Amino acid sequence: MKLLTCPLNGKRNISEFTYGGEYHAMPDHLTSSPRDWAEHVFFHDNVAGIVTEWWCHTASSFWFLAERNTITDEVIRTFKADEIYQQRVEFTAVASETQS
Amino acid sequence: MAILDPTTAPRRSQLNQRHVSSHALFKELGSNLVVSHYGDNDSIIEEHSQAQTLAICDLSTLPRIGFKGAGAPSWVEAQKLNLPAMANTTVLQGSGSLVAKLSDQEILVLSDIFAQSKDVFHLSEQAKIYHKNYDKQVYSLPRDDSHCWLAVSGTLASEMFSKICGVDLRTHKFSHSHIAQTSVAKTNAVVIRNDLGSTPVFYVLSDISGVEFLWDCLLDAMQEYGGYAVGVSALQRLTKEH
Numbered sequence: 001m002k003l004l005t006c007p008l009n010g011k012r013n014i015s016e017f018t019y020g021g022e023y024h025a026m027p028d029h030l031t032s033s034p035r036d037w038a039e040h041v042f043f044h045d046n047v048a049g050i051v052t053e054w055w056c057h058t059a060s061s062f063w064f065l066a067e068r069n070t071i072t073d074e075v076i077r078t079f080k081a082d083e084i085y086q087q088r089v090e091f092t093a094v095a096s097e098t099q100s
Numbered sequence: 101m102a103i104l105d106p107t108t109a110p111r112r113s114q115l116n117q118r119h120v121s122s123h124a125l126f127k128e129l130g131s132n133l134v135v136s137h138y139g140d141n142d143s144i145i146e147e148h149s150q151a152q153t154l155a156i157c158d159l160s161t162l163p164r165i166g167f168k169g170a171g172a173p174s175w176v177e178a179q180k181l182n183l184p185a186m187a188n189t190t191v192l193q194g195s196g197s198l199v200a201k202l203s204d205q206e207i208l209v210l211s212d213i214f215a216q217s218k219d220v221f222h223l224s225e226q227a228k229i230y231h232k233n234y235d236k237q238v239y240s241l242p243r244d245d246s247h248c249w250l251a252v253s254g255t256l257a258s259e260m261f262s263k264i265c266g267v268d269l270r271t272h273k274f275s276h277s278h279i280a281q282t283s284v285a286k287t288n289a290v291v292i293r294n295d296l297g298s299t300p301v302f303y304v305l306s307d308i309s310g311v312e313f314l315w316d317c318l319l320d321a322m323q324e325y326g327g328y329a330v331g332v333s334a335l336q337r338l339t340k341e342h
Contacts (some may be wrong), residue, residue, distance in 0.1 A: 006185060008203055009281050013266045016283050059288040062203060062242035088170070 006057040007080045008066045020054030023065055029091060050076065109133040112249065113160040114311045122329065129215035129332070132161040136330035147330035148337040152299050154254035154327030155333055156318050159303075162309065163211040163220035164243040166202075167227070171237025176207045181219065182208070188279040190292060195219050200279055200292055208243060208290070210303070213251075213335050234235055247290075250312035251335060252318060253301045256325045261302070263321050265291070271300050285317035297341035 002014035021042050027036050045051075048071055055078070056063045065084070067076040104126040106112045106119075111120065111132070119126075119135050127136035135158060137144045147155065167176055177183055178200070184191045184201040191199050196212030197219040211220050227240045252260070258269045264285040268274060271293075280291045289306040305316050319329065 012282065016266075057281070058289075059283055060202065062281075 004055065004066070004075060004080045006060075006062060007078050009057055009060055011036050012057065012059075016055045016057060018058050020056055020063065023052040023054055026089070034093050102126060103135055106133045109161070111161055111244075112280075113158050114308060115158050115160065115315055116141055118315065119158065124331065127331075129162065130211075130214075132163070132202070132215060134159065134161055134215075135329075135331040136333045138329065143209065143242075144333050144337075146332075147334035150328065151330050151334040152255065153336055154256040154260060154294065154311070154322050155252070155330040155334065156322065157251045157253070157314070157330050157332055158315070159213065159249040159251055159332065160308070162213065162215055162249060164209060164247070164289050164305075165220050165223050165247060166206065166208045166225075166241030166243045167238055167243055168206045169237050169239045172205055172207055175202070175230070175238045176209075176223070181209070181278045183224075184277075188281070190273065190277045190279065190294065192277075192294075193217070193219060198291075198292070198294055202279065202281065202290065206241075208241075210249070210292075213296070213332055213339070243266045243305070246308060247305040248314070250304045250306075250311075250315065250318065251298065251301055252304060252322075253299055253330075253335060254327070255295045255300065256322075256327070257300055257302055260318075260325055260327065261291075264317065267291070269293075269302065275317055276300075285314060285321070287314050287317075289314070294337040296335055299338045299341070301335070301338070 003011050004014050004017050005011045024040055027040055037078055050067055050069050053066050053068055055066050064080055066078045106116050106126055122138050124135040124138050126133040137147050173183055181193060181199050182191045187201050187203050193199060195217040197217040198210040200208040202208055209220055209223060211217055259269055261269045267280045267282045274293055276293055276295045278293050287306050287310055289304050292303040294303055295301055
Protein backbone atom coordinates (compact mmCIF):
# COMPACT_ATOMS: atom_id res chain seq x y z
CA MET A 1 0.00 0.00 0.00
CA LYS A 2 1.13 3.57 -0.68
CA LEU A 3 2.11 5.62 2.34
CA LEU A 4 1.66 9.35 2.87
CA THR A 5 3.14 11.42 5.68
CA CYS A 6 0.60 13.53 7.56
CA PRO A 7 2.32 16.56 9.18
CA LEU A 8 0.32 15.91 12.37
CA ASN A 9 0.06 12.12 12.59
CA GLY A 10 3.08 10.83 10.66
CA LYS A 11 3.30 8.13 8.02
CA ARG A 12 0.00 6.36 7.35
CA ASN A 13 -1.62 4.10 4.75
CA ILE A 14 -2.98 6.10 1.81
CA SER A 15 -6.43 4.65 2.57
CA GLU A 16 -6.56 6.97 5.60
CA PHE A 17 -6.42 10.06 3.36
CA THR A 18 -8.82 11.96 1.13
CA TYR A 19 -7.69 14.07 -1.82
CA GLY A 20 -8.93 17.67 -1.63
CA GLY A 21 -7.98 19.15 -5.01
CA GLU A 22 -5.27 21.52 -6.20
CA TYR A 23 -4.19 24.38 -4.00
CA HIS A 24 -4.66 27.86 -5.53
CA ALA A 25 -4.27 31.20 -3.81
CA MET A 26 -7.82 32.39 -3.21
CA PRO A 27 -8.83 35.56 -5.10
CA ASP A 28 -10.44 38.38 -3.17
CA HIS A 29 -14.13 37.41 -3.15
CA LEU A 30 -15.21 41.07 -3.05
CA THR A 31 -13.24 42.26 -6.08
CA SER A 32 -12.85 39.16 -8.29
CA SER A 33 -15.15 38.61 -11.25
CA PRO A 34 -17.65 35.71 -11.20
CA ARG A 35 -15.50 34.07 -13.88
CA ASP A 36 -12.34 34.28 -11.72
CA TRP A 37 -14.24 32.98 -8.69
CA ALA A 38 -15.70 30.06 -10.67
CA GLU A 39 -12.20 29.34 -12.01
CA HIS A 40 -10.88 29.17 -8.45
CA VAL A 41 -13.70 27.01 -7.11
CA PHE A 42 -14.34 24.58 -9.96
CA PHE A 43 -11.40 24.39 -12.39
CA HIS A 44 -8.06 22.63 -12.06
CA ASP A 45 -4.88 23.47 -13.97
CA ASN A 46 -4.08 19.73 -14.23
CA VAL A 47 -0.36 20.42 -14.54
CA ALA A 48 2.01 17.59 -15.54
CA GLY A 49 4.77 18.18 -12.99
CA ILE A 50 5.03 19.40 -9.42
CA VAL A 51 1.75 20.65 -7.98
CA THR A 52 0.53 21.63 -4.51
CA GLU A 53 -2.59 19.76 -3.38
CA TRP A 54 -4.95 19.68 -0.42
CA TRP A 55 -5.14 16.35 1.43
CA CYS A 56 -7.12 15.37 4.52
CA HIS A 57 -6.15 12.73 7.07
CA THR A 58 -9.70 11.51 7.58
CA ALA A 59 -9.11 9.78 10.93
CA SER A 60 -8.21 13.13 12.50
CA SER A 61 -10.00 15.45 10.00
CA PHE A 62 -6.66 17.21 9.58
CA TRP A 63 -6.27 19.16 6.33
CA PHE A 64 -2.75 19.80 5.06
CA LEU A 65 -0.87 20.46 1.82
CA ALA A 66 1.37 18.22 -0.24
CA GLU A 67 3.77 18.96 -3.07
CA ARG A 68 3.51 16.07 -5.52
CA ASN A 69 4.98 15.31 -8.91
CA THR A 70 2.01 14.23 -11.01
CA ILE A 71 4.29 12.53 -13.57
CA THR A 72 6.15 10.27 -11.15
CA ASP A 73 3.54 10.32 -8.30
CA GLU A 74 6.39 11.21 -5.93
CA VAL A 75 5.39 13.30 -2.91
CA ILE A 76 8.15 15.87 -2.40
CA ARG A 77 6.90 17.15 0.97
CA THR A 78 3.80 17.62 3.07
CA PHE A 79 3.24 20.60 5.33
CA LYS A 80 0.67 22.19 7.65
CA ALA A 81 -1.70 24.76 6.15
CA ASP A 82 -0.53 27.35 8.67
CA GLU A 83 2.60 27.80 6.55
CA ILE A 84 0.27 29.70 4.22
CA TYR A 85 -2.72 30.65 6.34
CA GLN A 86 -1.58 32.62 9.38
CA GLN A 87 -5.03 33.79 10.38
CA ARG A 88 -8.66 32.90 9.91
CA VAL A 89 -10.08 33.81 6.49
CA GLU A 90 -13.16 35.97 6.95
CA PHE A 91 -15.85 36.30 4.29
CA THR A 92 -17.33 39.73 4.84
CA ALA A 93 -20.62 40.19 3.07
CA VAL A 94 -21.12 43.19 0.83
CA ALA A 95 -23.74 45.51 2.29
CA SER A 96 -26.76 45.23 0.03
CA GLU A 97 -28.34 48.42 -1.29
CA THR A 98 -31.79 49.05 0.14
CA GLN A 99 -34.51 49.72 -2.36
CA SER A 100 -37.04 52.41 -1.63
CA MET B 101 -25.71 -4.65 45.11
CA ALA B 102 -28.96 -2.95 44.13
CA ILE B 103 -30.06 -3.77 40.60
CA LEU B 104 -29.98 -0.60 38.52
CA ASP B 105 -32.04 -0.27 35.38
CA PRO B 106 -30.35 1.62 32.51
CA THR B 107 -33.74 2.58 31.06
CA THR B 108 -34.14 5.02 33.98
CA ALA B 109 -30.70 6.62 33.47
CA PRO B 110 -30.30 10.05 31.81
CA ARG B 111 -28.46 8.39 28.94
CA ARG B 112 -27.75 4.87 27.78
CA SER B 113 -24.90 3.46 25.78
CA GLN B 114 -25.66 2.54 22.17
CA LEU B 115 -24.45 -0.91 23.24
CA ASN B 116 -27.10 -1.21 25.96
CA GLN B 117 -29.00 -4.01 24.20
CA ARG B 118 -25.81 -6.04 23.93
CA HIS B 119 -24.98 -5.45 27.59
CA VAL B 120 -28.47 -6.41 28.77
CA SER B 121 -28.50 -9.57 26.67
CA SER B 122 -25.11 -10.48 28.20
CA HIS B 123 -26.68 -10.22 31.71
CA ALA B 124 -24.87 -7.01 32.63
CA LEU B 125 -25.17 -5.55 36.11
CA PHE B 126 -24.82 -1.77 36.21
CA LYS B 127 -23.26 0.60 38.73
CA GLU B 128 -23.78 4.31 39.18
CA LEU B 129 -20.77 6.54 38.61
CA GLY B 130 -21.75 10.14 39.18
CA SER B 131 -25.10 10.39 37.39
CA ASN B 132 -24.09 7.76 34.82
CA LEU B 133 -24.81 4.04 34.65
CA VAL B 134 -21.91 1.91 33.50
CA VAL B 135 -21.70 -1.88 33.28
CA SER B 136 -20.12 -3.02 36.55
CA HIS B 137 -19.72 -6.65 35.47
CA TYR B 138 -21.54 -9.40 33.62
CA GLY B 139 -23.29 -12.40 35.22
CA ASP B 140 -23.09 -12.67 38.98
CA ASN B 141 -20.94 -10.95 41.59
CA ASP B 142 -18.36 -13.75 41.54
CA SER B 143 -17.44 -12.74 38.01
CA ILE B 144 -15.75 -9.50 39.17
CA ILE B 145 -12.62 -11.41 40.23
CA GLU B 146 -12.58 -13.36 36.97
CA GLU B 147 -13.10 -10.20 34.91
CA HIS B 148 -10.30 -8.44 36.78
CA SER B 149 -7.94 -11.25 35.84
CA GLN B 150 -9.20 -11.16 32.25
CA ALA B 151 -8.64 -7.38 32.03
CA GLN B 152 -4.95 -8.00 32.73
CA THR B 153 -4.71 -10.29 29.70
CA LEU B 154 -7.23 -9.06 27.11
CA ALA B 155 -10.67 -7.52 27.55
CA ILE B 156 -12.94 -4.78 26.27
CA CYS B 157 -15.08 -2.42 28.32
CA ASP B 158 -17.71 0.13 27.29
CA LEU B 159 -17.16 3.51 28.98
CA SER B 160 -19.42 5.44 26.61
CA THR B 161 -21.70 6.81 29.33
CA LEU B 162 -18.82 8.50 31.20
CA PRO B 163 -18.31 12.27 30.70
CA ARG B 164 -16.03 13.72 28.03
CA ILE B 165 -15.79 16.97 26.12
CA GLY B 166 -13.64 18.59 23.44
CA PHE B 167 -12.66 22.04 22.20
CA LYS B 168 -11.25 23.13 18.90
CA GLY B 169 -9.96 26.44 17.52
CA ALA B 170 -6.98 28.77 17.70
CA GLY B 171 -7.99 29.92 21.18
CA ALA B 172 -8.89 26.47 22.53
CA PRO B 173 -5.55 25.47 24.14
CA SER B 174 -5.10 28.76 26.02
CA TRP B 175 -8.76 28.73 27.10
CA VAL B 176 -8.50 25.18 28.49
CA GLU B 177 -5.27 26.16 30.27
CA ALA B 178 -7.07 29.15 31.77
CA GLN B 179 -9.51 26.64 33.30
CA LYS B 180 -6.54 25.38 35.37
CA LEU B 181 -5.90 22.20 33.38
CA ASN B 182 -2.42 21.11 32.34
CA LEU B 183 -1.97 20.68 28.61
CA PRO B 184 0.44 18.24 26.95
CA ALA B 185 3.40 19.96 25.30
CA MET B 186 3.08 17.94 22.08
CA ALA B 187 0.15 17.04 19.84
CA ASN B 188 -0.98 13.40 20.05
CA THR B 189 -0.03 13.04 23.70
CA THR B 190 -1.96 13.19 26.97
CA VAL B 191 -1.47 14.52 30.49
CA LEU B 192 -3.16 12.96 33.53
CA GLN B 193 -4.58 15.69 35.77
CA GLY B 194 -4.40 15.72 39.57
CA SER B 195 -8.19 15.26 39.57
CA GLY B 196 -7.86 12.00 37.61
CA SER B 197 -9.23 13.30 34.31
CA LEU B 198 -7.18 12.91 31.16
CA VAL B 199 -6.39 15.83 28.84
CA ALA B 200 -5.48 14.80 25.28
CA LYS B 201 -4.05 17.15 22.68
CA LEU B 202 -5.29 15.93 19.29
CA SER B 203 -3.64 18.77 17.35
CA ASP B 204 -2.17 22.20 18.10
CA GLN B 205 -5.75 23.51 18.17
CA GLU B 206 -7.82 20.59 19.47
CA ILE B 207 -8.23 19.33 23.02
CA LEU B 208 -10.17 16.31 24.34
CA VAL B 209 -10.91 15.84 28.04
CA LEU B 210 -11.94 12.45 29.44
CA SER B 211 -13.30 11.77 32.90
CA ASP B 212 -11.52 9.32 35.19
CA ILE B 213 -13.08 5.85 35.26
CA PHE B 214 -14.55 6.46 38.73
CA ALA B 215 -16.26 9.64 37.40
CA GLN B 216 -15.03 11.51 40.46
CA SER B 217 -13.38 14.36 38.56
CA LYS B 218 -15.60 17.38 37.93
CA ASP B 219 -13.36 18.77 35.16
CA VAL B 220 -15.68 17.88 32.27
CA PHE B 221 -18.72 19.31 34.05
CA HIS B 222 -16.78 22.46 34.94
CA LEU B 223 -15.55 22.91 31.36
CA SER B 224 -19.01 22.46 29.86
CA GLU B 225 -20.45 25.02 32.32
CA GLN B 226 -17.63 27.49 31.60
CA ALA B 227 -18.07 27.01 27.87
CA LYS B 228 -21.72 28.06 28.13
CA ILE B 229 -20.73 31.31 29.88
CA TYR B 230 -17.78 31.92 27.59
CA HIS B 231 -19.82 31.48 24.46
CA LYS B 232 -22.04 34.42 25.39
CA ASN B 233 -18.98 36.45 24.42
CA TYR B 234 -18.20 34.20 21.51
CA ASP B 235 -15.12 35.36 19.65
CA LYS B 236 -14.77 32.50 17.13
CA GLN B 237 -11.60 31.19 18.68
CA VAL B 238 -12.99 28.32 20.82
CA TYR B 239 -15.50 25.81 19.51
CA SER B 240 -17.16 23.25 21.82
CA LEU B 241 -17.15 19.65 20.66
CA PRO B 242 -19.68 17.68 22.73
CA ARG B 243 -17.92 14.32 22.52
CA ASP B 244 -20.62 12.60 24.63
CA ASP B 245 -22.83 12.73 21.56
CA SER B 246 -20.31 12.19 18.79
CA HIS B 247 -17.90 9.53 20.02
CA CYS B 248 -18.17 6.19 21.78
CA TRP B 249 -15.52 5.41 24.39
CA LEU B 250 -14.24 1.85 24.61
CA ALA B 251 -11.30 0.54 26.62
CA VAL B 252 -9.23 -2.41 25.43
CA SER B 253 -6.97 -3.67 28.19
CA GLY B 254 -4.32 -6.30 28.76
CA THR B 255 -0.91 -7.54 27.78
CA LEU B 256 -2.24 -9.09 24.56
CA ALA B 257 -4.10 -5.96 23.43
CA SER B 258 -1.40 -4.62 21.10
CA GLU B 259 -1.04 -8.04 19.44
CA MET B 260 -4.80 -8.12 18.89
CA PHE B 261 -4.72 -4.59 17.44
CA SER B 262 -2.11 -5.65 14.88
CA LYS B 263 -4.91 -7.59 13.12
CA ILE B 264 -7.13 -4.57 12.61
CA CYS B 265 -4.94 -1.46 12.81
CA GLY B 266 -2.05 -0.33 10.59
CA VAL B 267 -0.23 1.62 13.33
CA ASP B 268 2.31 -0.27 15.41
CA LEU B 269 0.73 -0.24 18.88
CA ARG B 270 3.25 -2.60 20.52
CA THR B 271 3.95 -1.26 23.98
CA HIS B 272 7.66 -0.57 23.32
CA LYS B 273 6.75 1.43 20.17
CA PHE B 274 3.57 3.14 21.37
CA SER B 275 4.17 4.25 24.90
CA HIS B 276 1.88 5.30 27.72
CA SER B 277 0.22 8.71 27.15
CA HIS B 278 0.60 8.60 23.36
CA ILE B 279 -2.24 8.93 20.84
CA ALA B 280 -2.75 7.44 17.37
CA GLN B 281 -5.52 8.89 15.22
CA THR B 282 -5.95 6.16 12.67
CA SER B 283 -8.18 3.46 11.23
CA VAL B 284 -9.28 0.54 13.43
CA ALA B 285 -11.28 -2.17 11.67
CA LYS B 286 -11.76 0.26 8.75
CA THR B 287 -13.30 2.77 11.15
CA ASN B 288 -11.75 6.14 11.99
CA ALA B 289 -10.68 6.12 15.61
CA VAL B 290 -8.64 7.94 18.23
CA VAL B 291 -6.52 5.39 20.12
CA ILE B 292 -5.13 6.65 23.44
CA ARG B 293 -2.76 4.55 25.51
CA ASN B 294 -3.54 5.19 29.15
CA ASP B 295 -2.25 2.40 31.36
CA LEU B 296 -4.17 1.58 34.52
CA GLY B 297 -1.85 0.38 37.25
CA SER B 298 0.66 -1.85 35.50
CA THR B 299 -1.73 -3.02 32.76
CA PRO B 300 -1.61 -1.53 29.23
CA VAL B 301 -4.96 0.06 28.38
CA PHE B 302 -5.99 1.54 25.04
CA TYR B 303 -8.98 3.88 24.92
CA VAL B 304 -10.71 3.78 21.54
CA LEU B 305 -12.93 6.74 20.63
CA SER B 306 -14.85 6.45 17.41
CA ASP B 307 -18.01 7.62 15.68
CA ILE B 308 -20.82 6.69 18.07
CA SER B 309 -23.16 5.70 15.24
CA GLY B 310 -20.83 2.82 14.34
CA VAL B 311 -20.10 1.56 17.85
CA GLU B 312 -22.04 -1.70 17.47
CA PHE B 313 -19.96 -2.59 14.41
CA LEU B 314 -16.70 -1.66 16.15
CA TRP B 315 -17.65 -3.51 19.37
CA ASP B 316 -18.39 -6.68 17.40
CA CYS B 317 -15.16 -6.33 15.37
CA LEU B 318 -13.06 -5.93 18.50
CA LEU B 319 -14.78 -8.88 20.22
CA ASP B 320 -14.22 -10.97 17.10
CA ALA B 321 -10.55 -9.95 16.89
CA MET B 322 -9.90 -10.81 20.55
CA GLN B 323 -11.72 -14.16 20.40
CA GLU B 324 -8.61 -16.10 19.32
CA TYR B 325 -6.78 -14.76 22.40
CA GLY B 326 -9.64 -15.62 24.73
CA GLY B 327 -10.62 -11.98 25.26
CA TYR B 328 -14.14 -10.89 26.17
CA ALA B 329 -16.20 -7.99 27.50
CA VAL B 330 -15.78 -6.94 31.12
CA GLY B 331 -17.37 -4.26 33.28
CA VAL B 332 -15.79 -1.12 34.66
CA SER B 333 -15.23 -2.74 38.08
CA ALA B 334 -12.46 -4.83 36.52
CA LEU B 335 -10.74 -1.70 35.16
CA GLN B 336 -11.13 0.09 38.47
CA ARG B 337 -9.36 -2.80 40.17
CA LEU B 338 -6.46 -2.45 37.74
CA THR B 339 -5.74 1.03 39.09
CA LYS B 340 -4.97 -0.47 42.51
CA GLU B 341 -2.04 -2.52 41.16
CA HIS B 342 1.50 -1.27 40.73
